[in-house]
Amino acid sequence: MSLLDMVKEAGIVGAGGAGFPTHVKLGSKAEYILLNGAECEPLLRVDQQLMALFPDEIIKGFEAAGKFVGASKALIGIKAKHKKVVTILKERIQALQVGDFVEVKELPDIYPAGDEQVLVYELTGRVVPETGIPIEVGCVVVNSETALNIYYASMQVPVTQTYITVAGDIPNPLTVKVPVGTPIIDVLKLSGIENFDDYAVIDGGPMMGPMMNNLDGYVTKKSKGFVLLKKDHHLVRKKSVDVDQARRVNRSACEQCRMCTDMCPRYLLGHEMQPHKMMRALNYALTDVEGQKIAQLCCQCNLCELFSCPAGLYPKFANTYFKGKLAEGNIRYIRKKSEFIARKSREYRLLPSKRLIARLGLHPFDKPAPMTEVEVKPEVVYISTRQHVGAPAVPVVSVGEHVEVGQQIGKIPEDSLGAAIHASVSGNIVAIEKDFIVIKRDEYAEGNRNG
Template sequence: MDLLNKIKEAGVIGAGGAGFPAHIKLNCKVEYFIINGLECEPLLQSDKYLMRNKSDEIVSTAEKIGNAIEAEHIVIGLKEEYYDEVLALKESIKKLNSKVELHLSKTFYPAGDEQILVYEITGRTIPPGGIPLNVGAVVSNVGTVFNIFEAIQDKPVIYKFVTVIGEIAKPSIIKVPIGTSVEECIEKCGGTNVEDYVVIMGGPMMGKLISKEMAVDRVITKTDGAILVLPADHYLAQKEKMTVQHMKNQAKSACIQCHYCTDMCPRFLIGHPLHPHKIMRGIALSEDNDEVFKEALICCECGICELYACPMGLSPKRINVYLKGKLRQKGVKWNNTADIFQGHVLRDYRKIPTGRLISRLALNKYMSQKFEEGQEINPQKISIPLRQGIGAPADPIVKVGDKIEKGQMIAQIEEGKMGSNIHASINGEVVEINQNIVIRAIQVEVIP
């Protein structure tokens, strides 16, 4: 079986982003194969854990993938402050006599954004609405590369390394079977330090906020890498409660057109025609200005505009998200009117220092948390979504009552459709099938 088929069979998707099926993404020939180890969001540690502990696997697999897609350059991007990780990767490169290179980045946000990383390494701006392939590159997260290493050994994707941080008794990086509830992950780490809390799935800038009640049913998927627990009255939690109407009213009454949101926008700074201050002015005046509003379609939702740049505490990012929905309902699509895009001359001076960003987010107390590592959850019940990442849901190939083994394929993507195969992450019995496949662990009887 060739590499792409092994990747498809194992159900590998992008581990650090939207979850694009890896067998489709890597079906290409490129100049640059870039491995993203920059952990875009503040506070997260899962990719660092992999680079420290699985450096041989990452380096060897990166070279195999790079050779398969005929890449002239195979580059692992990570932050220069990741001393232990840099050392581990350098030792692996030397030991394996590998042609893999390291690109060491300054610590800024969002250094791990795919388009920013491509710009930093190649000097090329991906066209707005485009993908790295448009400039001769393809990007995979280090977690994806490690999953491909396992796929080559015929091991499917059945677990994630998850950073559990914040108001947690024992901040940890834990190995979690796919389909395990977020609540169980929190309990495995000693529970919370506060009674009333919220959870952000992912990082503080772009992660999805859920209530502690929702954490009971929300499960870990192939794309989840972090659980951030915050007090329910934290600034980030309160900001999420604001209605769209209130955000529009704020824009009408408080936007001073300082255009800091534009000046610091990472996509504007690599040459994209995105001007959040114009969108805020437009929304303050009318909702019938699609010519201006269509710029919202190329917003990456990094959150710098509203969580760092705006001196008035307004919400350009969420206004953009709102407008994206309205424009898509109308069938409005982004079309580039230029062929060449160039970075801003002041870009290097407008990068957002991650440490300063963490202070702005009132997250300083979590920067120095020490992590426990090496623990694995053994859930008694899992609920695995049939749709994970971009594409169609997989079709179940098991039925209620079936006894299944860990690693067994339980749902398969239809031939010709985009999506990923799904595998059982524990031994057990299928007890329910809907949008998820629910498996209860089989208790092993101990004979005295």
């Protein structure tokens, strides 16, 4: 079985991003393979710790993936501030005798260094075209947890667990490994908080993560963090504004200062993403569809909305509004050139993470969240059939059937983009719903397996 087949069989998807199936990425030939260890979202601590705790496994998985896609170089991107981790990686690369292929490249401590296209530019100097993906400039990108999962896949171990940071205004910031499908509330209680009435929870990082409307969800393969803040924190209030409020505030105060555009990461890479123009189109009800198409170039990093705008307006909302309208009309942006050059002003407009954290009011919570050995044993897990880009997995089990940890319970539909899913606990299938396969833990089977 080839590495691609093993990765496909293991159900690996991008850990922490949109959940793009990794076997599809490995189906391309590339000049570079890049490891995204930037972890640029404030407060999240998964990637840096995984690279420190499992350097050999991550390097081996990364090397194997790089060799498979035919890359001439495998570059690990990690922020220079993580000196200990950088040292560990360099030492292990030499010890494993892969230094002629795998190399550590240090990144500046900026936001959003982990944006895939920003990472490609920082590591290779190449600019991914508008609406494009890294393979168009000869690059394949995986993150550190994905590389770790690739290593495990080569040992025929599928993805059944994920690593999550729990951070914010809590007594016990930590990073833990939990079974996929674990109720989110079980993870949140590890924070040391039992009553969440006064708290709001961000699903993911504080910049791009959405506010959770309730705490009834379940962990997926791409869950990376949960940030808990008091409901009166200004970031919570900002993220809780509804569509009508955002439109009303934008119309009342936007003075077209261009700061949202001048600091936009994609604009600085030479793309035509210009949020101030989307604000203008929204506020003045401009109907030029051609001018609205640039909204599709937005990467949703939220820098314009949560940092750049001096008036505290909602430029990302304007981008999202027009992206939705264009999608309804099946209208797509067509790039006008194939070669892109980063703007000369870029080096002067990079946003230091410390400034961002201070602006967000998160400095008091910017603390270590150490990897903690906590056995999370949910009674019931809900394995989503839609935790990846593409078509939902098709169940291959029946209600009442007993399954073991690692057993495939959902397959990729024929001729579709998707990912397989596996049981994260041993137990009985108690329900197969539209979006979930539900497993009730079999304590006796679990006890035998671990004993």
